[in-house]
Structure formats: C-alpha cells, structure tokens
Amino acid sequence: xxxxxxxxxxxxxxxxxxxxxxxxxxxxxxxxxxxxxxxxxxxxxxxxxxxxxxxxxxxxxxxxxxxxxxxxxxxxxxxxxxxxxxxxxxxxxxxxxxxxxxxxxxxxxxxxxxxxxxxxxxxxxxxxxxxxxxxxxxxxxxxxxxxxxxxxxxxxxxxxxxxxxxxxxxxxxxxxxxxxxxxxxxxxxxxxxxxxxxxxxxxxxxxxxxxxxxxxxxxxxxxxxxxxxxxxxxx
Amino acid sequence: xxxxxxxxxxxxxxxxxxxxxxxxxxxxxxxxxxxxxxxxxxxxxxxxxxxxxxxxxxxxxxxxxxxxxxxxxxxxxxxxxxxxxxxxxxxxxxxxxxxxxxxxxxxxxxxxxxxxxxxxxxxxxxxxxxxxxxxxxxxxxxxxxxxxxxxxxxxxxxxxxxxxxxxxxxxxxxxxxxxxxxxxxxxxxxxxxxxxxxxxxxxxxxxxxxxxxxxxxxxxxxxxxxxxxxxxxxxxxxxxxxxxxxxxxxxxxxxxxxxxxxxxxxxxxxxxxxxxxxxxxxxxxxxxxxxxxxxx
Numbered sequence: 001x002x003x004x005x006x007x008x009x010x011x012x013x014x015x016x017x018x019x020x021x022x023x024x025x026x027x028x029x030x031x032x033x034x035x036x037x038x039x040x041x042x043x044x045x046x047x048x049x050x051x052x053x054x055x056x057x058x059x060x061x062x063x064x065x066x067x068x069x070x071x072x073x074x075x076x077x078x079x080x081x082x083x084x085x086x087x088x089x090x091x092x093x094x095x096x097x098x099x100x101x102x103x104x105x106x107x108x109x110x111x112x113x114x115x116x117x118x119x120x121x122x123x124x125x126x127x128x129x130x131x132x133x134x135x136x137x138x139x140x141x142x143x144x145x146x147x148x149x150x151x152x153x154x155x156x157x158x159x160x161x162x163x164x165x166x167x168x169x170x171x172x173x174x175x176x177x178x179x180x181x182x183x184x185x186x187x188x189x190x191x192x193x194x195x196x197x198x199x200x201x202x203x204x205x206x207x208x209x210x211x212x213x214x215x216x217x218x219x220x221x222x223x224x225x226x227x228x229x230x231x232x233x234x235x
Numbered sequence: 236x237x238x239x240x241x242x243x244x245x246x247x248x249x250x251x252x253x254x255x256x257x258x259x260x261x262x263x264x265x266x267x268x269x270x271x272x273x274x275x276x277x278x279x280x281x282x283x284x285x286x287x288x289x290x291x292x293x294x295x296x297x298x299x300x301x302x303x304x305x306x307x308x309x310x311x312x313x314x315x316x317x318x319x320x321x322x323x324x325x326x327x328x329x330x331x332x333x334x335x336x337x338x339x340x341x342x343x344x345x346x347x348x349x350x351x352x353x354x355x356x357x358x359x360x361x362x363x364x365x366x367x368x369x370x371x372x373x374x375x376x377x378x379x380x381x382x383x384x385x386x387x388x389x390x391x392x393x394x395x396x397x398x399x400x401x402x403x404x405x406x407x408x409x410x411x412x413x414x415x416x417x418x419x420x421x422x423x424x425x426x427x428x429x430x431x432x433x434x435x436x437x438x439x440x441x442x443x444x445x446x447x448x449x450x451x452x453x454x455x456x457x458x459x460x461x462x463x464x465x466x467x468x469x470x471x472x473x474x475x476x477x478x479x480x481x482x483x484x485x486x487x488x489x490x491x492x493x494x495x496x497x498x499x500x501x502x503x504x505x506x507x508x509x510x511x512x513x514x515x516x517x518x519x520x521x522x523x524x525x526x527x528x529x530x531x
Contacts, residue, residue: 050411074417086412088405095401103417105398152417 001026001187002047002078002156007056009042016042018211020056024156029178029188031198031219034208040191041083043208044160047189048080049073060156075103079154083161083191085141087148089134093125096133096144100151111151118147121177139170146177156187163194175201199223240370245488246481248376251383252438254480256457257464258390259434261476263427264465265407267322269329273313273337274461275454277432278439280309282449283344285355285440295358303436309340310432314425322424337454344451352448361444379441386437387477390430394473399426407471467513469520478521486510 002024009017017039024030034040045051047058049070058066060076068076088096097118101111119126122143128136133144142162149157162178163171171194179201182188192198199205205222207215215225263271284302291298317332363374394400406413406423414420435457442457443449460483468479486509490502498505513521 048415050415069420070411070414071417071419074415080415082412082415086409088408088412090408091401091405098398099401099405099413099418100416102398102402148416 001028001061002189003059004043004047005057005059007043007046007058008054009039009046009051010054015054016211017046020208020211020213022206022213022216024187024189026155026187027185028203029182029190029201031195031202031205032189032191032208033193033195033198033205033222034214036193038208039211040208041160044080044158044189044191045082047073048078048082048158050080050082074152074154077152077155078158079149079152079156080158081145081149081160081162083164085138085145085164087133087136087141087144089132091133092130093133093136093144094129096148097125097151100148103152110153114151114153118150121180122147139166139173142166142170142174143177146174146181150181154186156189157181159188159190161191161193163192163197171197195222237368237370240368241372242488242492244367244370244372244376244380245491246485247383248379249488250481250484251379252441252480253460253464253484254477255383255386255434255438256442256461257468257476257480258387258473259431259438260458260461261465261468261470261473262403262434263431265471265473266403266410266424266427267318267329269318269322269326269333270462271313271318271428271431272330272333272458273317273340274431274435275456275458276337276340277306277309277313277435277454278442278457279340279344279449279451279454281306281436281439282355282443282453283348283353285443286348286353286449289354289356295356298356299440302440303433306436306439307429307432310428310430310435311425314428318424318428319421341451341454348451350451352450355443355447355449357444357447375441375444382437382441386434390434390473393430399423403427463507463510465520467510467520469522472520472522475520475522482513482521483510 004023005021007017007020008015020043032040032043042051046053049068049072053066057064060078065073065076091099097115101114104111124140125144125147128140133141136144146162159178162174166174175197178188178190182201190198190202199219199222202219204218205216206213207222215222260271260274281302284305285298288298288301313333313336317336318329321328321332360378361375364371365374365377394404402413402418403423403426406418410420438457443453464479464483465476466479467482468475468477486506487502490505494502494505
C-alpha cells in the first residue's frame with residue numbers, strides 16, 4: 001500500500017534520513033523503531049508531506065506521491081499524528097475534531113457518524129467536548145490528536161511516538177486504542193522509541209540507526225534479535 | 236452628562252474604525268507572522284475606486300460596493316504579487332516585497348491619477364447630524380459605530396461557527412498541523428487577505444468619509460493606527476486587536492478633550508508615550524495570542 005524507496009531527507013548539510021526503503025501492506029501495523037535522532041520522525045514527516053525529500057520516492061497504492069503537499073496527502077487517505085501532540089489549544093475539543101474532518105466537511109452525516117464513533121472509542125473526549133483542548137491532560141490530548149486524525153477517515157495512519165512523555169497506565173490505554181483501530185482494518189505506520197510496547201502490537205518492524213534502516217523483519221524476529229539494545233545504544 | 240455622551244460616541248466611533256483597521260492587519264499577521272505593509276494601500280484603492288466611478292451616476296451604495304470589491308481584489312493581489320512567490324523562502328524578502336507593492340500602488344496613483352487630493356463622492360447622510368440626549372453629533376459617527384458592531388459580529392460568527400473560520404484560527408496556531416489535517420494553505424492565506432481587503436475597503440470608505448478626499452498617501456495613517464492597535468492588543472490575538480483599537484481611540488479622544496489648545500498638535504507624542512507605558516507594563520500586549528506558533 002505504502003512503498004518508500006531510497007528516501008533521503010536533509011536539514012541543510014545534514015542528512016537525517018539516508019536510503020530508507022520500507023513498505024507497509026494494507027491492514028498491516030508496521031513499527032519504525034530506533035533511538036533518539038535516528039531519523040524516524042523525519043521519515044514519517046516526509047511521508048506526510050511536511051518535509052521535502054531530497055532523493056528517493058514515496059508511492060501510495062502505486063501512485064507516486066513524492067513531494068505532495070501535506071493537505072494533498074490527507075486527501076489521498078494518509079492521516080498523520082505528529083510527535084508533539086499538536087492539539088490546537090485555543091480551539092475546543094469539538095472544534096479540533098471538526099477540523100479533523102475538513103476534507104469531508106460537505107458530508108455532514110458521515111462526519112457526525114465518524115465523530116460518534118471516535119467519541120465512543122475515546123469517551124473522555126465526549127465529556128470534555130466544549131473545553132479548550134489546551135486544558136486537557138497529556139493523555140487526553142494524545143487521544144484527541146488520534147481521534148482528530150481519524151476524523152478524515154484515512155486508509156493509513158502515521159503515528160509518531162504516541163507514548164512520549166505519558167504515564168505508564170496512560171501508555172497502556174493508548175496502545176489498547178491503537179490495537180482497536182488496527183483490528184478495525186486500519187493500516188498503521190507507528191514510530192516508537194518504546195520498542196517492547198510497539199513490537200507487542202506490530203506485525204513487522206524496521207529499526208533505524210543514524211538515518212538508515214539497520215534491521216527489518218517480523219515483530220518476533222526483531223524482538224528475538226539480541227543486538228536490539230546495541231542498535232539503540234549505538235554500540 | 237452631555238459631555239459623557241459626546242465622549243462615549245467619539246470613542247466608540249473612532250474605536251470602531253480603529254478596531255476594524257487592526258483586525259484587517261492582524262488576520263494576516265496571525266497566520267503568516269508577517270506584517271502586510273501594503274495594507275494601507277487597500278484603503279487607498281477603495282478611495283480611488285470611489286473617485287473613478289464617481290462620474291458613473293450609479294447609486295452611492297453600488298459605488299461603495301464596487302470600491303470594497305476592488306479592495307478585496309487588491310488584498311488577494313497582495314498575496315499573489317508580494318507574498319506567495321517568496322513566502323516559503325525568506326521573511327526579509329516578504330518584508331521588502333510588501334513594501335515594494337505598497338510603493339508601487341502609491342506611485343501608480345501619483346502617476347496615473349494625481350498627487351493632489353481627489354474628491355470622493357459621499358452620500359447626503361454622511362454630512363447630516365443627529366441629536367442624542369441633547370448632544371449634536373455627525374450621523375457619520377453613528378454609522379461607523381453600527382458598521383463596526385455589524386462587521387465585528389459577522390467576523391466573530393465566521394471565526395467561531397464556520398469550518399473556514401476554525402481552520403483559520405487553527406492555522407494561526409500551527410500552520411503545518413492544520414495542513415496535515417487537509418486544510419489547504421493557499422486557500423487559508425487567500426481568505427485571510429480577502430477578509431483583510433474587505434475590512435480595509437469598508438473602513439476606508441468611513442475613513443475617507445471624514446475628509447471627503449483621497450490622496451496617494453492616505454493609507455499611511457490607517458496602517459500606523461492598525462499596527463499600534465495590534466501591538467497594544469498583543470499582535471496575535473484577534474480579540475486583542477479589537478481591544479487595542481478601542482484603547483487607542485480612548486487615548487486619542489481623551490487627549491483631544493483634555494490637552495490645552497497649544498499642545499494639541501503634539502497629541503501623537505502624548506499618545507505614543509502612553510502606548511510605551513502600556514507596553515512597559517504589558518510587553519506582550521493586553522491579550523496573549525494562541526499558545527504556540529511556528530512559521531511555515
């Protein structure tokens with residue numbers, strides 16, 4: 001479904017991502033693991049259209065989508081949840097969700113139906129629907145950005161570090177929800193530092209190191225790999 | 236009592252005009268983090284359009300509508316000419332291109348029309364007066380207040396209740412994130428410029444209505460007023476811009492009433508001293524803008 005080949009992302013002279021190739025099949029949950037600064041987020045943001053690729057290609061369902069704008073990627077069914085839990089703090093929870101359905105705004109009944117589905121999956125958001133999103137807790141904000149991304153009814157979801165900076169019990173909840181989304185047939189590319197958590201839900205995984213793919217395989221293979229620690233610690 | 240009514244009417248009518256001017260500037264600034272220095276020329280465009288269509292014999296309201304539409308077009312043109320080509324590349328470049336566009340429009344008016352003031356048609360109603368609680372005041376002031384109230388209400392409705400408005404508020408907080416939800420960048424920016432042009436056009440008609448003539452440099456004072464009002468209000472907050480407009484009008488009107496005759500010509504010096512004092516106490520302005528913000 002998603003096919004990335006020879007991708008390179010530069011920040012000035014620094015090549016943050018080099019020759020990255022990966023693929024995600026329909027209905028799969030693929031994890032992209034690695035230490036801080038390995039280039040995971042840059043890869044994800046580049047697929048989302050928020051960063052420009054300096055080399056390589058990104059194909060979505062056979063169509064070349066390299067250097068498509070972020071809004072163009074959403075229209076093609078790719079929803080992105082960036083790392084920083086980017087809720088719009090001054091907008092209410094309901095307004096945040098409404099904005100998530102921007103590309104579907106003319107189909108009011110479908111939007112309402114999708115919103116009810118998301119509020120059922122994240123009941124906390126229903127309680128806080130008219131509150132400014134900035135007043136939510138970290139975990140609630142993470143739920144909101146995932147629900148907001150899902151409002152566009154994407155065929156593939158790009159998730160960047162959903163567990164970052166959250167308490168362990170909240171992390172468990174978030175991963176339960178990722179599991180629920182996945183079993184509804186959604187294709188997910190998950191970037192995580194928390195390898196154990198990610199591998200528990202993933203079908204396959206790629207491990208990045210210093211901007212390159214250092215290892216790939218099924219979740220079981222990656223988990224069994226003894227050098228996982230050294231990949232993280234740069235040994 | 237009569238003094239109070241007079242004062243309140245003066246502050247509200249001047250403040251209404253200032254608030255609309257400031258709002259037109261801040262709507263673009265909030266999203267792009269760039270001051271549109273060609274903003275004053277939108278008012279000039281509205282003025283000269285009135286002058287050019289004055290011989291047509293159309294009803295005044297139709298001429299006014301044409302002038303406002305031209306200001307909207309000029310606003311959108313600002314985006315296409317000065318902003319879009321260099322927006323993603325350099326802040327400094329946009330600063331210069333928006334100055335250049337401003338100068339270009341002013342010089343076009345100098346060259347093709349005249350450096351001398353040109354008379355703008357005004358409706359009868361602008362020169363009539365009305366009596367409120369024993370105070371005689373120009374009807375124009377009341378029209379300004381009503382226009383400001385209607386436009387501010389309309390604007391608030393647009394920003395709170397429509398998807399486009401919510402998207403514009405979101406884009407002012409985090410443009411990239413808004414785009415990652417499918418909000419098209421160019422549509423949002425063009426809409427902001429169009430709204431800026433609409434506000435400038437309408438406020439321009441009211442502004443020019445005070446003097447009845449238009450000159451190439453007419454936009455300078457509104458630009459300055461809008462800029463100061465947004466600085467007082469807090470640069471990135473829409474509510475702040477409106478508040479800043481009224482605060483500035485309060486200061487100006489208050490000084491008009493209280494300064495002795497021989498000091499009146501130095502009114503601006505007193506105004507700016509007070510603005511500096513406000514900023515010393517509240518360096519961020521009266522209202523804080525959205526929490527985070529990145530440029531694109």
